[in-house]
Amino acid sequence: MTPPTSGSRPYHHGNLRTALVEASFALIAEHGLAEFSVAKAARAVGVSTASPYRHFADRDHLLAAVAAQAALELADRMRADADAAGTDPRERLAATAGTYVRYVAERGVGLDVIFSAPLTRLEQPELAGAGRRLTDLLFELAEAAGPPGSAAALTLLERHLVTAHGYVTLLREGFFSNRRPKDTVDSVAARAIDASRDLVVRG
């Protein structure tokens, strides 16, 4: 566990790559994607601003690694919350809206980053695979919850995601806290679950 070299030197890091991804999450969660930079991530882990470029071709490739990990974490948490919600398929899908609100509040990275055009264009298999894992899970839950017919399931899925992401975005931008100062992440998450549960797809 001790770094390979002597005492007070900065950092040698068995795994700088992992540390940079984690530092990036922290920066994005705290100050938003706009204020994220490779340089800040490097400083946060105590290495020079040049070091990240040994592990990531450029800024977007670092972000793609963050996005891929976010998609996997999100899928894991959604599956866990769906299972904790019981057996009612409608309730299982709705639960993931709460997962999503809480996840983005904690980690700062959501669908807008995971599926953003600039990162998708990199065609990183890791990110593409993680994104698929997330959408596959959600589609599975929506199909079980929806009215028969896969077109209706897709519409339900779209509205579910739009609802969850709408709550996330407005929460992130301060829309809720401006007008309802007592709003907490958990209360917004609960409202997102309620909104998703009440979704209907009419003919």
Next chain:
Amino acid sequence: MTPPTSGSRPYHHGNLRTALVEASFALIAEHGLAEFSVAKAARAVGVSTASPYRHFADRDHLLAAVAAQAALELADRMRADADAAGTDPRERLAATAGTYVRYVAERGVGLDVIFSAPLTRLEQPELAGAGRRLTDLLFELAEAAGPPGSAAALTLLERHLVTAHGYVTLLREGFFSNRRPKDTVDSVAARAIDASRDLVVRG
């Protein structure tokens, strides 16, 4: 209409302030808020990068003027679309979801900017008033459309805004065009209207 001074000189602008706001809209619509800068807006209208600071204290004050105008434009278009939708209160409210999708696609500025924490903190009466005009209109439409009881109307309003903003955000980030390349602004706007129309608020 001719500028007060002679021929080929750059720009004298009877109203640089207005021109900067309009240029900012264009920049944000084209490349997103992240790539907006005071310097770019100045270059777009053909003045030096110092000139904007005669009209706006800083970057955020320019953005606040943009946000205030957006709120007014949005409220105007929503009222027009609601009126065009007829007399059914539910249909009138739903129509504004389409207005919102189309407006942000065209102008780039939405609720996340209009009600963003950094701009709200400036306490600019112009922006605060424009924001109120927008929320007052929406509340009026939601109250007419909702089930009796103002708590239910507020929930309906929240879900309506969340739906509209969710569609806007995912559209902006390319989420829809990645998976459904044939999606257009109008088709997404139509789906947002449908989703809003189908909203219900259960006990």
Next chain:
DNA sequence: GTCTATAAATAGATAGAC
């Protein structure tokens, strides 16, 4: 693999001439 040093952009903002 990490560091130092550096290059090249770009931005926000100010001072002072006109």
Next chain:
DNA sequence: GTCTATCTATTTATAGAC
């Protein structure tokens, strides 16, 4: 009210030493 010039800060990314 606009311009020129400038300062300061920051970022992305590379070159080359260790």
